[in-house]
Amino acid sequence: MTALTVRTLGEDDWQIYRDVRLSALEESPEAFAASSSAEKQLDESAWRRRMARARRILATDENGDKVGVVSLRSDVRDDEESPYGELFGLWVTPDARGTGVAVALLEAVLEQARKESLGAVIYWVGTDNARGVAFASSRGFLPTEHRRPMNPNSSDTESEEEAAFVYPLGADETSIPSDVLDARH
Template sequence: MSEITVRPLGEDEWQDYRAVRLEALRESPEAFAATVDEEEAFDEASWRERMKRSARLIAEQDGQAVGVVSVGTAATDDGADAGELFGLWVKPDLRGTDVATKLVTSGAVVARRRGESHLYYWVGTDNGRAVAFASGMGFRPTDERRPMGVASEDDGDEEIAMVLPLGHDPGVIGG
């Protein structure tokens, strides 16, 4: 297998982000609050604005996109400077490899460089694989819960906020 690389996308690379985002929405519609039809209708200005709002990281293998994640700013009750990891997606044939790990690690580095002290990641409480993955990356569960934002989920399902400290400890991701 060829090496997996992760790189940030600039505003002018909105078409690269659009392509992998739409692929993610087509392949895993149940995992996202948006639909492919909604996002296909966005014009260039909308995509460029999205690129400005959050960091977009793309995982590539042999020049082809194989995964994506976004890093935005988290709204916290205590006003702390924290990032939020969202929109994580990896091509199905590469799940269980290190693609997601590389994306999350790179996302933590982005948040740390922005001066954020923590990185939040919302995970479905019934998604054992995602909770285990996040825990293995050093995220810890919080008491924060919210209704699932995914359009195809039944009412009542919840997400849990998991948080990763981004301190100066060399043993901490992004540290």
């Protein structure tokens, strides 16, 4: 593995996030519910709102090249004993895949989740994404029976599904409200 720097982006880093996000959408369009053409239309205020809704964690290599990104959104409800987080948007550049970038990003997400005293982290993975399923399982995420359409906005009635994996941080799957696991945010 090459030397990596992993850091959480701030709201003023919206352009960095935008550029990496657009690269991800262009390189791996099948992995995301969004499209690069739609997201290219977003203005600065929309990107800043996105930055405020979730932590965006960026990995760069020793040359300063952006090699991966992931997001963590917390969902804290007043009636919950144990709030949870959702890991999403994990992407690693093709050249950096298999080098430990995804593991470093995941570890940063889990560290952030612990700092926020989250009880669990949910990670939705495409059921046909063998590499993603193996990665989640090998890193301690527990599979659940919860499924949802990968792209709920698609007119394709045979849309691919994604499955919820849960990483317990003091909570288990039963402490996460079922409406969270059954609905798309």
